[in-house]
Amino acid sequence: MTYCVAIHTDAGLVFLADSRTNAGVDHISTFRKLTVFEREGERVLVLMTSGNLSISQSVVSDLSEGVTETEGLWAARNMFEAARIVGEAVRRVHAREIAALRAHDVDFNISLILGGQIGGERCRLFQIYPAGNFIEASEAASYFQIGESKYGKPILDRVIDRRTPLDGAAKCALTSMDSTLRSNISVGLPLDLLVYEADSLRVTHFSLIRDQNPYFRMLSSTWGERLKQVFSAMPNPVWGDAESALSLSSGTAQPVRVTPAAQPAAGPQPVPTPAAAPPPAASPPAIQRAAGDTPATTPGQPSMPE
Template sequence: MTYCVAMHLADGLVFISDSRTNAGIDQISTFRKLFIFSTPGERLIALQTSGNLATSQSVVNLLKQRCAGNGVNLLNVGSLYDATALVAETVREVVCRDRTPLSDTTDLTCSFLVGGQIAGGKMDLYSIYPQGNFIQATPDTPFLQLGESKYGRPVLDRNLTYQTSIGTAVRCGLISFDSTMHSNLSVGMPLDLLVYQKDSFSDAKIHRITHDDFYFNRIRLQWAAGQHEMLAQLPEPPDNYFMPINKVVSA
């Protein structure tokens, strides 16, 4: 399993991905799921992926190879929409190529998040479904997720808006991952974090979070302690909150 989240904010973009891939309790590996295509001062495009690892690796490798050629590629398309359409087309190409009668029982599909900015255009963020169609993040829906999303979604729903600062969004995202890893062992470290400031292009910041990361450990411990403290401060239920059991049985 995996978990990726990307946030589209007024001031920039935030991407966080885990790196755990497992095919059983005794087959756990680490693979990067965040990839960057950039031209200094002109464009930055970030890809996050989940699903079949063989398919997603083939897609990313094809996209990289084609950037060295003269055809349409992620380093010369004119917009983020075009970049997303190109990734979607490559996903369909790889799945079609690898599909055989023997793979009918194997799920070859994968999903992508594509975000970034190209000079002359605005920032964008898209989510590509396994079928190759895609949706766009909006100010009303400022974040998109892949994979094991349910455990980490509540903190984002409660705290993240389009106007949220990048710093607050990073904290929300990291707590979202802490909640997910606490409840699901199929999501794990290291985490890859990318922060992109609007109109900065090649000045994006990236950081790999490991088990001994001082900042991540500090905020996850502070978050847990704060929740315990708030829970203790909530009022006790009043005496008339419960109904006597004999009235329930006789009803």
């Protein structure tokens, strides 16, 4: 798998990609998923890919090999046109590969992030889908993730908006990556981090972050420690005292409970082993619901909410 995140703020763009690829657990290797098209002073385009590695490589090759400076991404007049060119490359690869992939039940699995700036146009950021269609980041949705996106999403949701400074956005992207690295073994170092300052029309900062990188080590250990400190400092719940500001009490609410059905015949019976349990007898069903959330069931006619 992969985890890539790109953040668009007023100050520019931040791109971060891991570099792990795997085909099964015994075939793990490193593939860099961030590619730069830069003509200093004129355009910077950054492309990140996730999905099937052969498809990703085919798309990047389609966009780069033999493409002169008067063609393709080198000639796109604006970022929207650049996103369309990437989408068209995805569609060409799809047309070429899909029949063979289907014959092996392999999905056409690729997602891309494209961001950058061309000439006097503003910075823009796009996410491109396997069908070659795409969406653009906006004021309200100012980051994109591809690959293993869920572990690292909460911190982005809490911290990022358009006013976040570039270094803060880089710090947030790395924090989001740190959570992902810890929780998913299919995402791994080194990391490609690229920071683009709006209107600079050149790569502002780049780092290939390995495990001994001092900042990333500091961030990773500090974040983990502080998180634990903050967690420990939050008060534990209070049970039973409904007036407490820390009360977890929900009054008389009860969990959904099951009670045994009545015995079909009087008197105790030998306990059957479960494997030999008879089919449910015609005794009244036994799901009871407490007051408060769902209506109590009429005995003999339980109903589950939909």
